[in-house]
Amino acid sequence: MPAGEFDLISRYFQGPVGRSPLGVGDDCALLAPAQGMQLAVSTDLLVEGRHFLSTVDAERLGHKALAVNLSDLAACGAAPLAFTLGLALPAVDEAWLDAFSRGLLAIAREYGCELVGGDTTRGPLTIAITVFGELPAGAALLRSGAQPGDDIWVSGTIGDARLALEVFRGTLSLPAELFDIARARMERPTPRVALGLALRGAASSAIDISDGLVGDLGHILRASGAGACIDADAAARQVIAAAHPARPAALDTAALRACALAGGDDYELLFTAPPSARKTIECAAHTSHTPAARIGRIEAAPGLRIVDAHGAPVEGNFGGFDHFG
């Protein structure tokens, strides 16, 4: 007998419910934000062939599906609270569901983000997650707060997920030890939730890098009405592969810059803060166990200038990829 939609949710996804007065299984879930708190909401739609390959391990996919949404909360400085899951599946594959739900619920537990509602249906493999976070009124990190003179920071490492994608596409070959690192960055991104919380009141703007550093910085610049100058070599140093002894010759300076600036799928935080806050940012990075590096500066003049370590202009189109590009 085929499993019904309610069976699927309750069999694979129902867990203990804490913050939500009513969990999975009624027409609506109920959420009660603490007094004075606002709710941050973000939604992502992941489609097979577009956002992930059909070959991806289901457990890792479960992890990534929630990770990319938690990353949006991190970029707002919100603490994870709950999420809903919409899942279209071509068929009920119990092994797949078992692995997917394991990965999904593991990261949900890790970040204290509970599943409160869901809808499953037959259809092309699609994952729709809406995530809810909590933050004090007025505390959200927005894209619109960058000021001329602010430093531009990036968390963690960038560009490696793109290397793995290029290996899958057959355009690049990597030694196994480097490919494993890149693949883990692509398939198991780490949402920078703790850093996002630590940046409240310190960063002037923030976004998470999903489409590529330059493309996502463009959203900050448009929202803030400002321009910027980026040091392509400082950004390239944040690619793990850059300093790896097994780095192949094909990964030259130009390739590393491109990966760092337009790689995408990084789920790191790109944020700005005044130079006077450098020590504060360093402490936020330290206490949240998340490296952060300065890679540029906000400018009053509109537009984005990309320079090398010596300040000379770097040519290239680093606009990132667009899901409708």
Added chain:
Amino acid sequence: MPAGEFDLISRYFQGPVGRSPLGVGDDCALLAPAQGMQLAVSTDLLVEGRHFLSTVDAERLGHKALAVNLSDLAACGAAPLAFTLGLALPAVDEAWLDAFSRGLLAIAREYGCELVGGDTTRGPLTIAITVFGELPAGAALLRSGAQPGDDIWVSGTIGDARLALEVFRGTLSLPAELFDIARARMERPTPRVALGLALRGAASSAIDISDGLVGDLGHILRASGAGACIDADAAARQVIAAAHPARPAALDTAALRACALAGGDDYELLFTAPPSARKTIECAAHTSHTPAARIGRIEAAPGLRIVDAHGAPVEGNFGGFDHFG
């Protein structure tokens, strides 16, 4: 130049923002429920070929996509607040987007439910909506409150959407005047939000009918640990086609009962209330301009008995359809 994902949201879906401190366009939307209010959350995933036909008018699809989510809020007695939209499209079709967004935003305005976030991507046509409503703590209508002796009520009309579906499937032929009515019920369902609000404190349980009356009543019975007896003829009288002068011979008593009990896609409220509350329910129906009819009673003994107007058992499998059936 193809439209990017952010362009799509801002070009077609961005409207004035009222209750949400921050609308579409940042990593997260921010929602601030009024003090003492809980947030009701529901999510639905609509897939072409499964939940709607490729021939459906895009404006009507926009209406229905939000209507089915508002119906979940209605079933909880929650007042609509906001929603997020995830949209996968095979290609950027401007005429389609224009019509879809027109239908979607029209019903959003009608019910005071604003779009606060979105994600668009290329992929098989899929609509993922998460809707948020507001209600006082403890006021939610749940599935679990039905008590033996309670009346079972149904709002509006049921079964006609299924008639339209059967016409599209080629298993039924209807005169144009009747088909138009049935098709409007299928393609432009009316979420019973006002009735849901009016039933707070009066109904003992509620659900919206999406998979069919019997199937959805089953959710109330399981959640409430009770059984029920339904009058199939009282239910069949709620099919518009039942009393229509153009009703064809194929729509006999058995067919009308089946449509009423297992039709699905009705988005009417099925709810229970003690007989002592009949006048209250009638007033709630009157003030919300929504008809409601009594069609059965909750029983202590588990299981569902279906009888005719004379109390004789009615045979048949009215379990409704399941999206994984």
